Amino acid sequence: xxxxxxxxxxxxxxxxxxxxxxxxxxDGEFFVLLGPSGSGKSTLLRAIAGLSGVDHGRIALHGRDVxxxxxxxxxxxxxxxxxxxxxxxxxxxxxxxxxxxxxxxAKARRQRRQExxxxxxxxxxxxxxxxxxxxxxxxxxAVARALAHKPEVLLLDEPFGALDAKIREELRRTIRQVxxxxxITTVLVTHDQEEAFAMxxxxxxxxxGRLLEMGxxxxxxxxxxxxxxxxxxxxxxxxxxxxxxxxxxxxxxTVAAAERSPGVRExxxxxxxxxxxxxxxxxxxxxxxxxxARGVVHEVVFTGALESxxxxxxxxxxxxxLAQADGDASTSLLVTRTQxxxxxxxxxxxxxxxxxxxRVHVLPTPLSSFTACAASAALTDTLSRQPLLAxxxxxxxxxxxxxxxxxxxxxDAACAVDxxxxxxxxxxxxxxxxxxxxxxxxxxAKDLLVVPEHAPVPQRVLIHWMGEAARSxxxxxxxxxxxxLSAEAVYVGIFPEQTAGAHPQHGMRELLxxxxxxHLAHGLEMRTELRFGDVAPQLARRLAEAPAQMLIVGVxxxxxxxxxxxxxxxxxxxxxxxxYRGSP
Amino acid sequence: xxxAAPAALTGxxxxxxxxxxxxxxxxxxxxxxxxxxxAAVLLAPLATVFAMAFERGLQAYLRSFADPDTAxxxxxTLTTALVVVPINTMFGLAAAWAIAKFEFRGKSILITLIDLxxxxxxxxxxxxxxxxxxxxxxxxxxxxxxxLSIIFALPGIMLATMFVTFPYVAxxxxxxxQQLGNAEEExxxxxxxxxxxxxxxxxxxxxxWGLVYGVVLCNARAMGEFGAVSVxxxxxxxxxxxxxxxxxxxxxxxxxxxAFAVASLLTLLAALTLVVKTLVxxxxxxxx
Numbered sequence: 001x002x003x004x005x006x007x008x009x010x011x012x013x014x015x016x017x018x019x020x021x022x023x024x025x026x027d028g029e030f031f032v033l034l035g036p037s038g039s040g041k042s043t044l045l046r047a048i049a050g051l052s053g054v055d056h057g058r059i060a061l062h063g064r065d066v067x068x069x070x071x072x073x074x075x076x077x078x079x080x081x082x083x084x085x086x087x088x089x090x091x092x093x094x095x096x097x098x099x100x101x102x103x104x105x106a107k108a109r110r111q112r113r114q115e116x117x118x119x120x121x122x123x124x125x126x127x128x129x130x131x132x133x134x135x136x137x138x139x140x141x142a143v144a145r146a147l148a149h150k151p152e153v154l155l156l157d158e159p160f161g162a163l164d165a166k167i168r169e170e171l172r173r174t175i176r177q178v179x180x181x182x183x184i185t186t187v188l189v190t191h192d193q194e195e196a197f198a199m200x201x202x203x204x205x206x207x208x209g210r211l212l213e214m215g216x217x218x219x220x221x222x223x224x225x226x227x228x229x230x231x232x233x234x235x236x237x238x239x240x241x242x243x244x245x246x247x248x249x250x251x252x253x254t255v256a257a258a259e260r261s262p263g264v265r266e267x268x269x270x271x272x273x274x275x276x277x278x279x280x281x282x283x284x285x286x287x288x289x290x291x292x293a294r295g296v297v298h299e300v301v302f303t304g305a306l307e308s309x310x311x312x313x314x315x316x317x318x319x320x321x322l323a324q325a326d327g328d329a330s331t332s333l334l335v336t337r338t339q340x341x342x343x344x345x346x347x348x349x350x351x352x353x354x355x356x357x358x359r360v361h362v363l364p365t366p367l368s369s370f371t372a373c374a375a376s377a378a379l380t381d382t383l384s385r386q387p388l389l390a391x392x393x394x395x396x397x398x399x400x401x402x403x404x405x406x407x408x409x410x411x412d413a414a415c416a417v418d419x420x421x422x423x424x425x426x427x428x429x430x431x432x433x434x435x436x437x438x439x440x441x442x443x444x445a446k447d448l449l450v451v452p453e454h455a456p457v458p459q460r461v462l463i464h465w466m467g468e469a470a471r472s473x474x475x476x477x478x479x480x481x482x483x484x485l486s487a488e489a490v491y492v493g494i495f496p497e498q499t500a501g502a503h504p505q506h507g508m509r510e511l512l513x514x515x516x517x518x519h520l521a522h523g524l525e526m527r528t529e530l531r532f533g534d535v536a537p538q539l540a541r542r543l544a545e546a547p548a549q550m551l552i553v554g555v556x557x558x559x560x561x562x563x564x565x566x567x568x569x570x571x572x573x574x575x576x577x578x579x580y581r582g583s584p
Numbered sequence: 585x586x587x588a589a590p591a592a593l594t595g596x597x598x599x600x601x602x603x604x605x606x607x608x609x610x611x612x613x614x615x616x617x618x619x620x621x622x623a624a625v626l627l628a629p630l631a632t633v634f635a636m637a638f639e640r641g642l643q644a645y646l647r648s649f650a651d652p653d654t655a656x657x658x659x660x661t662l663t664t665a666l667v668v669v670p671i672n673t674m675f676g677l678a679a680a681w682a683i684a685k686f687e688f689r690g691k692s693i694l695i696t697l698i699d700l701x702x703x704x705x706x707x708x709x710x711x712x713x714x715x716x717x718x719x720x721x722x723x724x725x726x727x728x729x730x731x732l733s734i735i736f737a738l739p740g741i742m743l744a745t746m747f748v749t750f751p752y753v754a755x756x757x758x759x760x761x762q763q764l765g766n767a768e769e770e771x772x773x774x775x776x777x778x779x780x781x782x783x784x785x786x787x788x789x790x791x792x793w794g795l796v797y798g799v800v801l802c803n804a805r806a807m808g809e810f811g812a813v814s815v816x817x818x819x820x821x822x823x824x825x826x827x828x829x830x831x832x833x834x835x836x837x838x839x840x841x842x843a844f845a846v847a848s849l850l851t852l853l854a855a856l857t858l859v860v861k862t863l864v865x866x867x868x869x870x871x872x
Contacts, residue, residue, distance in 0.1 A: 051770050071773045078774040084767035088789040097785075098775035142771075149776060 001063070002027050002185035003048060003153060007525055008057035010043055015459070016488060018044050019209035020057070020525030025202075028183040030176070032196040035206035036232070041189045044206070045155050048187065050074045062152055077146030081158040083138045085130040091117075091141050092126040098149035116144040119178055136167035143175060147182070154179070156188040160195065172198060193233050197221075205229050208486040213523070225364050225523075226483050227397050230272045237278070237333050238323035238397055240369055240423075241271040241362070248360050251320035255290040255360050267446075268368040268422040270323055270398070272361045275336040279356040280311065281345060287356035293320055295333060297351045307342050309335040311355060323369065323398050365480045366473065367447065369423035370400045373440065375408045383428050388455045388575055395484040400426075409436035421445040424577075429453070433569040434562040441558055441580045447477060448578040455575050458550035462542060463491045463526065466535060470554030470581045471514070472521070477579045478552045479522035487550070489526035491515065494538045536564045543574045550575045556582040633851055636844035648842040649849075656822040657830035657846070660741070664826065665806045668746045672802050676753025677795070681787075683754075684761035685769075698754050701747055710744050710815025717743075736818030741826065744812040749805045756798030760791055796864045804857045808850065 003025040010018040018040040025031045033041040046052045048059060050071030058067045066074050086094050095116055099109045117123050120140040130138050139159055146154060156175070160168040176199055179186050190196055196203050197217045204214035205228070213220060213229050224230040227238060242249040244266050249255075280297075281287045299310035310332040313320065322333065333355065347353060370393055372384040380402040383389065393400050403425075405417065409432060425445040427436055429452040437448055461482055465474040482489050493511045511528040518524040531538045543549050551568070555561070555578055569576060638645055648654060679698060683691060701709060715721050717734040727734060734740045768790065772782045788795075810828040817824040825833065827850050834843035 049774055051774070071770075072776045072778060074774075076774060078771065080767050080771065082767055084771040086768055086772075086786055086789075097772065097777070101776040101781065145771075145775070 001025065002029065002061065003031075003187065004058075004060040004063075005044075005048070006058040006060075008044065008047060008054050008059060010040070010047060010052065011055050015486065016209050018047065018054075019486070019488065021206075021209075021211045022057075022519070022525060023204060023211060023214070025185060025187065028185055030179055030186045030188070030199060030201045032200035032203045033187060033189045033206060034191070034193060034196040034203050034232075036191055039206040040209040041191075041206045042157055045078075045157050045187060045189045048153070049076050049078045049155050051078075075149070075151050076153045076155055077149070077151035079139070079142045079146050079154070079156045079159045081161045083130070083135075083142045083162075085138055085141055085145070087130055089129075090126065091122070091128050091130070091133070094130070094141055095145045095148050097145065102149060112148060113144075116147060119147070119181070120144045120174060134167075135163050136171055139163065139171060140174065143178065147178070147184075152185065154184050154186045156186065158189055158191070160190075160192075168195075175199070205232065207232070207483070210483065212483055223361055224272065226480075227270065227363060227365065228483065230361075230363065231397065235275050235334050235336075237273040237275065239271045239273060240321040240323050240399070241269055241360075243267055243269045243362060248362060250357075250360075251293055253291055253293070253320075255292065255357050270363045270365060270368050272363060273333075273357055274359070275308070275334040276306075277357060277359040278311075278333060278335040279341075279358060280309065280335060280337075280347060280353040281356065282353065284354045286345075287354055289356035289358040292355045292357045295353060295355050297347050297349055297353060298332065300347060300349055306336045306338060309337065309347065311335055311353065313355075314352075321399070366476045367396065367398075367424055367480045369398045370426050370449070371403050371421065371423055372400055372426050373403045373405055373408065373421075373445075374428060375404065375406055377402065377404045379428070380404050383426060383451065386428070386451050386453065388457065389426055389449070389451050391457055392481075392484065398423075405440075409439050411435065417443045423447075424449055426451055429569065429572050429576075431571050433571070434565040437565065437569060437578060438558060438561045441555075441561070441578070446580055448580065450569050450572070450576040450578070452573050452575060455550075455573065456548045457487075458485060458575065459487050459548040460546065461485065461487050461489050461550045461552060462539070463489060463552050464494065464535070464539060465554030465579075467554070467556030467582075469556045470579060471517070473581045474552060474554030474579045475514075475518050475522050475524060477577065478526075479518070479524035481550075481552065481577065482524060489518075489524060491518070491526045491528045492531060492539065492542055493528060494531045494533065494535050496534075497532050536568055540567050540572075543568075543572075550577070552577045552579065554579045554581065556580075558582065630851065633844055633847050636840055637848040639844075640841050644841050645845050645848075648839075648845040651842065653822045653825065654830060654834075654842065654846060657825045657827050658849070660738070660825065661807050661827040663738075664742055664745050665803055667742055668749060668806045669799060669803050672746060672750045672806075673753050673795070673799055675750055676755075676757055676798060676802075679754040680757035680761050683758050685766060695758070698751050700751075701749075702751050706748055706809065706811025707815055709747050710812035713740055713744055713747070713812075713816050735816055736820065736824060738824070740816040741813050741824060744816045745806050745809050748809050748812050749802045752802035752805060753795070753798035756794050756801070757791060760794040761787075764790055793864055793867065797861060800857050800861045800864065804854055807853055 005023040035041045230236045295311040295313045301308045374380045384400045424447040426449040
């Protein structure tokens with residue numbers, strides 16, 4: 001491995017800007033770190049270069065631990081967005097700088113310089129000053145300068161940011177060519193997904209300081225695992241669907257899933273439909289793909305090669321639900337069509353069309369949507385507007401449904417509920433909350449979020465499970481929640497008091513197992529803590545230790561649930577997400 | 585419609601002409617006012633200095649420099665500048681570097697403190713040193729016991745001058761270094777350069793024109809300072825009189841030719857400084 005990052009964390013003023021990033025980049029690989037501005041990608045690159053230190057974790061280059069090695073001794077080449085050429089030196093002096101530092105003889109320096117200028121196609125410009133060159137030429141000089149001392153790793157920090165489209169294209173090709181020719185391991189940071197696709201062997205996508213997913217461009221595009229990656233890599237329609245053994249049921253229509261998995265538990269899922277995988281036709285029969293819904297075209301935008309449509313889905317109980325919660329996007333589906341498709345069937349605003357879907361990808365995320373549940377319609381409405389719940393829904397690009405249960409929390413109410421609970425059920429934190437939670441869990445709610453009235457967006461998420469059967473589900477839910485928060489994850493292992501002296505290794509092993517499963521199966525990096533005593537009081541005490549914390553707790557057993565959780569839930573100040581995996 | 589359009593066009597076409605005529609009137613008015621003001625406030629006094637200096641002819645002018653006290657005053661001023669300016673240049677570089685490159689507690693306090701000498705009256709600046717090192721000052725007794733003199737001696741003059749002139753280099757460099765950023769230094773470091781090499785090969789060339797400008801201003805003030813130096817010098821002829829102080833003494837003794845001759849020398853030094861400054865600015869712009 002050329003570059004190995006192990007749980008790298010960098011904080012500014014207490015908040016993590018790079019959060020537990022682990023990554024291996026192979027020899028000669030072209031790796032692109034992609035993310036929106038402020039996602040921590042540049043900070044991570046600077047940490048690899050040694051220009052900024054890390055608060056936690058290790059960085060190794062070619063197997064050599066360089067975490068505490070000075071930037072000048074790391075042997076990396078770095079290219080900056082604004083070129084950072086030495087303005088008072090000529091092109092030749094700029095390129096020879098690293099060689100001069102290493103006391104190379106003038107003749108050898110000149111030879112190496114000419115070699116590099118040929119590589120970046122700038123022969124004959126040796127005596128120019130940077131100010132006399134165009135932006136594209138300056139960046140070529142910067143690349144040559146960064147390669148002069150034959151670094152083992154080349155790092156590029158948004159190198160094309162300041163260039164116009166055509167030059168950018170040209171320089172991209174040059175850099176890719178140089179990289180292939182030298183076989184040098186390269187990391188490029190960018191916020192431009194097109195650039196990432198064009199250059200990368202592998203892409204790693206960052207958001208909120210976390211490395212969310214990585215993989216080959218095509219895999220990431222067609223099979224993203226998270227909402228963020230699905231919507232950041234190109235446009236995507238997120239649709240709330242039901243996974244059934246036959247396929248993906250959206251509204252009344254079932255579309256065969258790309259990946260069939262028989263015998264799967266029926267549940268709500270988030271489906272990704274790319275705009276180019278949507279087909280429109282005059283009628284259901286004219287569709288060549290699976291029928292999805294009917295809709296009315298309300299916007300047609302011609303963008304050159306492609307035509308972009310917005311189609312508003314027709315209302316009705318059978319209509320599929322779009323997952324985006326906000327604004328106009330909530331009811332309109334994005335469609336792109338090629339010239340060929342346009343010629344086959346012309347559309348204009350106001351036209352009613354049948355919509356078909358060629359390909360559906362289901363996100364593996366366990367959290368699909370929220371349902372605000374309370375005893376009356378007015379209370380559900382208040383609950384749905386609680387800041388934390390609303391913020392989570394926006395961040396997760398999902399919607400909040402309302403559900404009034406007049407009997408909610410009434411002890412031994414024999415009544416069954418009318419319809420199954422879907423997605424994550426949210427209730428308000430109040431007195432008697434533990435009873436309400438148990439009431440809902442006994443009637444089929446799987447994931448239950450208890451929302452206090454005034455809770456800030458959490459900065460730390462504590463994770464615990466009671467019973468090994470809930471472990472995998474709790475980790476999956478935690479990983480999904482944490483992708484949308486700039487928070488650190490802490491697994492709190494709790495053992496009964498009397499085992500404190502008896503089996504300390506047993507506790508440690510459990511912590512390590514939990515950590516490695518979180519990392520391997522869910523891409524979740526978490527710290528671990530060990531405590532002794534009764535579970536609920538220990539968790540309550542840990543929650544009270546610092547502000548802005550949230551608890552995710554896995555439960556397999558509902559006997560004595562209300563008694564045990566009274567202290568945690570009733571009138572508590574903390575958001576608690578209960579993941580129940582047991583027989584209802 | 586067709587008839588209305590050309591009329592509107594001519595109306596539009598005439599307006600820029602009127603505009604330009606009014607514009608040039610205003611321009612000349614402003615230039616005239618500025619020049620008159622400049623002549624009255626700046627050129628007239630300057631002319632007076634040289635007129636008075638040469639009132640008795642070139643012989644008398646040159647003879648006034650032969651006076652040993654005058655020669656001592658010139659020597660003292662040059663010595664002071666020679667010591668103070670390099671020290672303040674070092675300090676200015678260090679302070680600007682610290683402020684532009686690092687984040688630390690009390691940074692804004694440091695910036696304010698650097699400006700302090702510009703804000704307080706030079707006389708007060710002198711008094712501070714008298715209160716510290718004078719006979720009745722905090723260190724007065726200790727200094728007398730060890731037979732060291734600071735006030736009414738060369739060290740006092742240098743301290744006071746240093747205090748008054750220390751903002752100039754730093755003030756010039758801080759905004760410049762902040763604006764230029766760290767990218768070039770960071771590039772140099774990733775290319776393998778150490779701290780000193782980065783400073784001398786990258787930072788210093790980058791800021792050299794700003795630095796020269798700051799040094800020139802600092803030097804001008806160091807040679808011309810009157811208030812603070814007046815308080816600490818003690819006005820001992822031939823020993824602790826700098827050029828500005830000596831001019832005052834000669835003037836009070838009705839030795840107008842002598843006073844204005846020294847004044848003209850000081851003016852010439854200032855003019856030379858300004859010429860250097862202008863050259864520096866031109867070169868600096870050409871390089872950008």
